[in-house]
Amino acid sequence: MMDHFLVCPFNEKLLAKLRQKAIVIHTNDLNIIRYIDKEVNKSNKLHAIKIQTEKPLSAVAFSEDWKNIPLAIYSPEFGIYKDFLHQLHLIRKLNVRIFLSSHHDFNFIALRILSSLNISCGLYFDEGPQNWDAINDLMHYAIYSTTKHAPIEPFDYLAFHYEPSEYTDYSFVYFDNPTKYLHINDKEQIALTEKDLLSNNFIDEGICSLDNISENKKYLDFTNIRYDIMLRMNECAFCPAFRICLAKFADLDNKNETCKIFFSDFMDAADYSFSRKNNNGNQLWQL
């Protein structure tokens, strides 16, 4: 029996076919959050609601009603600080993680603010060029800063889960690694990632096929995808940070100036966290 978490739209017919599954609902409808929670938990277990909104964070009308519901809110930009402050008291009561897009420069400052206000938050990587310096700065703050602050993803995830002798995929924070999360649509078509689902790249169809998904060839191929990257022998295969990046930015042209620098620093930071955890906080550099 498979124990994947299922990421799907809120569709009562679909949910009715599922039993005792851990579910991530993705929606852009802020008005049905409480209803989703109630309906999903009738016969399944709500893991989280992923809310993708086009509104700035400050324009999202947070509700008392959302208390105790696990929420991941994806917003393109932070918005107006004053408006946000009005809701701060309420947001702090919620079980929420706020993700802001990497494509808005102020978001890098906003994430520091959210984190320092003890609000769990994160950066999501929009398609297209990235501001690698800003991402790197934020990562340094998230991992190295000793000031008390809430986790900033995906940095905190990696710092916590990194183990030097393993490959570590931070996509879990975005519900997007098929060893744990499978994506399914209203037509019961199953995809390995959110991107695959949106581009109609399915691996199977039908709820009943979920039980044997771990024997699905495309699924198995995906779990070994790192070896295909190694075989292609492109730049990613020779990159010092491959084990934490897993070629997520393989399409970039000038990797030496962009992702390679960031992910190498990110891996150093992960090593630092690992060393702190395993050496009681002391990192011994001496031979």
Add this chain to the structure above:
Amino acid sequence: MAVVIFKAIEKCNSNCIYCDVIKKHQDEIMNYDLLKLIFIRMNDYLTDNPDENITFTWHGGEVCLLGPDYFKVALKFQDEYCSGTKTRIEHQVQSNLTLISQEIIDLFKKLGIKQIGSSFEPIHNIRGFGKKRDSHIYNRKFIEGIKLLNKNHFTWGVIYVVHRLSLKMPLEIFYYLTNLNTRSHPNFNQIKLFGEDKNNLAITGEEFADFLGAIFPVWLKNKDRYPNVQPFSRLLKNIKDRDLSMVCESAGICSHNWIYVGPDGETSQCGRAGDYSVLSYGNLINNTFEEIMNHSQRNQLAERQTVLLQKECADCRLWGICHGGCPLDAFMTYNDFMKKSPSCDATKIFIEKYFEPVTGLHVDFSPKYTET
């Protein structure tokens, strides 16, 4: 502990550019009578030496060319002829992994094998199939092999042979190999080419030292990330902790505990001696393990340590971590086992030019120090 380098087959499905074994063009496979005899000989040896163990290394050629039936028969012979001693036989395997199958892995498991030594080369057409050394197909098969090993929870590691083309990209090769396998890290060895260097792949000791030197600072800074890269990790342990466990070529104690057995039952000092057809200790049919282990020719290898200490290595501060290097290298270069190995140059240059300046450690393993 005795180490048996067992080459039931010296034929290979690959045509790696630097391989000494395939140059022998030996197609013979050890027959089952001889295979049976080797287990009988091992049992006799272990019975007579109750404190001894044998590390039995399946080597080639490519061992998977033997096919599953061969390993089934080996298991049967071990059960039949080593029933009281088989717990003291540890099987190991060296394979290029391109022919490994689930059936063979299942048999390896029955032999107690949980890890496999291999080799890999990211530079194209160095390791590969056929005259053109097709590395694309080779690499794909290799990757299929490691997927299968991972599925079976086997560990695997690679030796990387450093040659002239590697010199252009030491860090890239280091990162590639540590990305390919995050759990077990590579062992860098200098290419050994004796005789004609048709492909211009040979490198000097200094070039090898420079190759290692380009990687060493990165490794040292991140040694928790890449814990077992050799020779760095071993050297650091040797020098920092004065832990003198070493590989055969630098331990200086290989004389009386290694045996090569070839497909026809001929024995020799070790795998390399077998590849070069030197130091023959007779055939398994006519000699017991005890006789082979105590062959008079071995004495010269034991005496080598004394001779080197009196002559070439008398004042060397690296003696305790090198012991004059591999006697086979000395013989193949100078036709004399009593000389130090030419690989000493690489060790010395690496220690003085890179290891000591980067670590700040001073290395003193001179004979005088080692004696005290």
